[in-house]
Amino acid sequence: MVSQTSNNVKLGIFVLSGLMVLIMSMYMIGRNQNLFGSNFSLKARFKAVSGLTDGNNVRFSGINAGTVKGIQIINDTCIEVNMVLNKKLQSFISKSALAEIGNEGLMGNKVINLTPGTIPASPVEDGDMLQSKAEVNTGSMLETFSRTNDNVEVISSDLKFALKRLNSSKPLWEILEDTSLSRDITVTLRNFRKSSESFTSSASDLKDMISSIKKGEGVAGMLIADKKEAENLKATLEHLNKVSANADKLTARLDSLAGALQQDMKEGKGTIPMLMKDPETANRIQKSLSNIEQGSATFNEEMQSLRQNRFIKKYMKKEKEAAGGTKK
Amino acid sequence: MKLSKTTTEVFNEVGELTYFTARFFREIFSPRFEWREFFRQCYVIGYKSLPLIGLTGFIMGLVLTIQVRPTLIEYGVEARIPAMMGLSFVREIGPVLSALIFAGKIGSSMGAELGSMRVTEQIDSMEVSGTNPYKFLVVTRVLAATIMLPVLSSLSDVIGIYGSYVAFNIRGAMTLRLFISEVFNYLKFSDIFPAHIKCYFFGFAVGIIGCYKGYFTRLGTAGVGRAANSAVVVSSVLIFILDLLVVQITDLIGIG
Structure with a gap:
């Protein structure tokens, strides 16, 4: 009877555990499905x-x-x-x-x-x-991806071609392998920097100049800024214009005069052509000139002899002293 | 039309089996149910079968996981092993494996026990002494088998899935908690219900065939062995036929 009861207990545990499994699994599934x-x-x-x-x-x-x-x-x-x-x-x-x-x-x-x-x-x-x-x-x-892929293919083939060309380019490699190039570039850059600095300063100068011109300072500024001056300038220019017109007329007259003179010269009329063309007159003039030369030379000798004269020396001395005494 | 001897025998047996089954339903509802004998049978049929069925379930889970693993790794779905093993155990392996082992153990013992009682004329003496041998011997055994197999099958599922977990952790690493939650993530009621219900049919089939074969044992002690043997063979085949029917029915109603 005892073994019967214990058997029943075992059976009960067995059946309950089976039921538990069933209920638990249902609960778990139910929980998953809310x-x-x-x-x-x-x-x-x-x-x-x-x-x-x-x-x-x-x-x-x-x-x-x-x-x-x-x-x-x-x-x-x-x-x-x-x-x-x-x-x-x-x-x-x-x-x-x-x-x-x-x-x-x-x-x-x-x-x-x-x-x-x-x-x-x-x-x-x-x-x-x-x-x-x-x-x-x-x-x-995937469609987009395949399109992108196609593009990438094209790009990569182009890139390949470009790289191949770059690789086989001799000048490029020469440039790349030139060790002095970097130094040159550095120097160039330095110079460039300097020139850009000076450019900056000159630009600022120019700016100052322009601003001063704007303000009406200096000649150019006055010209640009002052209205009155501008009118003056205009009047001056007009005047200059007239003057040049007059000068034109003058030259025309001079021209005609020169023409007339030339005519006279050809014909041998008047004083100047006569002077220039007549050999006798020329001789006379030459004689007169040599006479004048001779006259002046004799005058020079006379004056030298006069200086040697005693009386005159005394007089000269007195005159000097008088001049010195008044000075003192 | 003249039928061959074997064909006639088959039809005869099917007819007798039908009567036998009908008698079971008639007797079960008539009063004086043998409770004590029923519980004893439940203990013997159910509890005593657990170690065997548990062992086979465990090994099945272990072996299947180890075998399926390389293929799943190839497809990169190693993480789905819990889902796959849970689903296959609950839906198919648990019930069918338990039922087959059950048929081997219980069906043969029923056939042999009732057969030896028949050939030693114990059943006849029971009838003479006024005890209903069908009620006492058949109804209790069949009912116990019908009720015990689903329990065994549920426990076999659990043990089998645990075996799968053990096998997974031989080479991989997954916590038991994650393993179980993965199993239940892919289970639905429509997986558990048909599987559970078909276990009752399997149990009933094993019980009724075993009892029938034993109850109508003829030709002396040699017949006992034959009864035990044919009980196992017929009930095993019947399990597969029932499985086929159940899967088609569930598929038809759309709960597969």
């Missing part, structure tokens, strides 16, 4: 759900928040997805949150990702409709 505990529902409408089914996970910022509870087709471009979410997360999900259909990994199940909205809003309420975001389509992604 069947137990308090929860709330949300809706979102998509253009296409790309294979989403009942029971797929809903994640809020990466946390498992609930499951898909139902999918209804509203019309050919609108499908409504019903989600059941854990009540604990309700206060964190704002009304501006976005729903997006994504993948668990590259080949995994579909999943709805809820991302917090950028606009601050109040927390969601039971049965709210969330805004949906278009899914990142793997197909279009």
Whole structure:
């Protein structure tokens, strides 16, 4: 009888453990699908759900928040997805949150990702409709990727060609291998810096000059800035113009005079041509000149002899002393 | 139309089995249920089978994981081993493996026990003494088998998944907590319910075939061995046939 009871106890433990396993596994699955505990529902409408089914996970910022509870087709471009979410997360999900259909990994199940909205809003309420975001389509992604790839191919082949040319270019390598070049460049740069400095200073000088001209200082400034002066200048210029016109006339007259003179010269009329052309007159003049020379020479001799005279010496002395006495 | 001897025998046996099953349902609802014998049978059939079924489940989980691992690594989905093993154990390996071991252990023992009682005319003497041998021997055994197999199968699932965890940690590293949460991440009610329900059918099939083969043992002691043997063979085949039916039905209703 004792063994019977102990057998029954063992049997009881065995059966209960089996039941426990069954109940525990059901509870675990139910918890995963949010069947137990308090929860709330949300809706979102998509253009296409790309294979989403009942029971797929809903994640809020990466946390498992609930499951898909139902999918209804509203019309050919609108499908409504019903989600059941854990009540604990309700206060964190704002009304501006976005729903997006994504993948668990590259080949995994579909999943709805809820991302917090950028606009601050109040927390969601039971049965709210969330805004949906278009899914990142793997197909279009790959399409873009393939286009990019093509471009990269073209670029790389061009680059290859360019590099090949650069590699085979002798002058470039000569430049690169020239050790004195760097020194030269340094010197050049230094000079360049110096000249740019001096350029700066001259530019500032020029600036000062221009500003002083603007202010009306100096001749140029006066000319540019002073209206009255400008009018004067104008009048002067007009005057100059007249003068030059007069000078024109004068030269014309001189010209005609010279013409007449030339004519006279040719014909031998008047005083000057006669003087210039008559040899007798020339001789006379020459005689007169030599006579004058002779006369002046004799005058010189007379004066020398006069200086040697005593009386005159005395007189000269007296005159000198008188001049010195008045000075003292 | 003249049927061959074997064909006639098959039909005869199917007919007899149907009567036998019908009688089970008739007797189970008639009063005076043998509780004490039922619990004793539950203990023998259920509790005593646990070590064997647990061991096979553990080894199965271990071996399958080790074998499947290199292929999954090749595809880069090593992290899905818990999900895969959990799903395959709960849906198929647990129930079918337990049922087959159960058929080997319990079906043969039923066939041999009832067969020897038949050939030693104990069953006949029970009838003479006024005890209903069907009620006492068959109903309790079949019912115990029907109820015990789902329990055994659930425990086998757990042990098998634990075996898988052990095998995973021979070369990889994953905490038991993560392993279990990964297993349940991919399980649904539609995985557990059909698997659990088909265990009742498996248990019933093993019990009823074992009892039938033993109850109608003929031709002396040689017949006992034959009864035990055919009980195992028929119930094993029946388990697979039932499995096929269940999977088609669940697939049809869309809960697969």
